[in-house]
Amino acid sequence: MNIKIIDIKTIPTDSEGQLSFFEANKDFDFDIKRIYYITEVAKGIKRGAHAHKKLKQLLWCPIGSIKIYLENIWEKEEIILDSPAKGLVIEESLWRDMLWMKNDSVLCVAASDYYDADDYIRDYDEYLRYIESNV
Numbered sequence: 818m819n820i821k822i823i824d825i826k827t828i829p830t831d832s833e834g835q836l837s838f839f840e841a842n843k844d845f846d847f848d849i850k851r852i853y854y855i856t857e858v859a860k861g862i863k864r865g866a867h868a869h870k871k872l873k874q875l876l877w878c879p880i881g882s883i884k885i886y887l888e889n890i891w892e893k894e895e896i897i898l899d900s901p902a903k904g905l906v907i908e909e910s911l912w913r914d915m916l917w918m919k920n921d922s923v924l925c926v927a928a929s930d931y932y933d934a935d936d937y938i939r940d941y942d943e944y945l946r947y948i949e950s951n952v
């Protein structure tokens with residue numbers, strides 16, 4: 818499956834707390850053109866239910882816990898994002914759902930391209946047809 822877990826460097830700082838950072842084209846293989854984040858979601862809510870044709874993304878959850886469900890026609894994976902030091906790189910053509918495991922968990926995403934509604938496949942049967950004819 819086109820996914821990779823990366824360690825996001827997280828260092829204690831002289832003042833209280835810690836600082837996390839990553840660099841495009843060093844920690845993962847694409848330029849970042851867009852960053853978005855999802856907040857104020859209650860525990861138990863599921864989002865997603867779509868795939869992207871071309872978009873690549875790095876997902877991380879600096880606060881809380883979010884389970885990511887990924888699948889293509891051959892495999893399924895579940896990954897829990899629950900640390901500022903854990904990142905998930907998702908490449909193209911994977912169906913995804915995200916389940917909020919704790920209230921107010923924050924999902925952050927660095928994306929390889931600008932927002933393009935035409936890059937989304939939101940119908941599961943259309944996704945299966947797309948995978949079969951494009952992979």
Ligand code: T46
Nearest residue numbers: 851853855864865866867869874876913915926931932
């Ligand atoms: C993804 C997962 C992890 C915009 O107008 N611009 C944007 O950059 C984004 C990301 C979304 N939108 C609009 C499109 C919808 O009208 O915001 C609305 C909610 O988006 P959506 O229902 O796709 O949200 P999620 O949480 O299901 O999915 C999002 C991303 O859209 C998607 O690319 O991979 O997070």
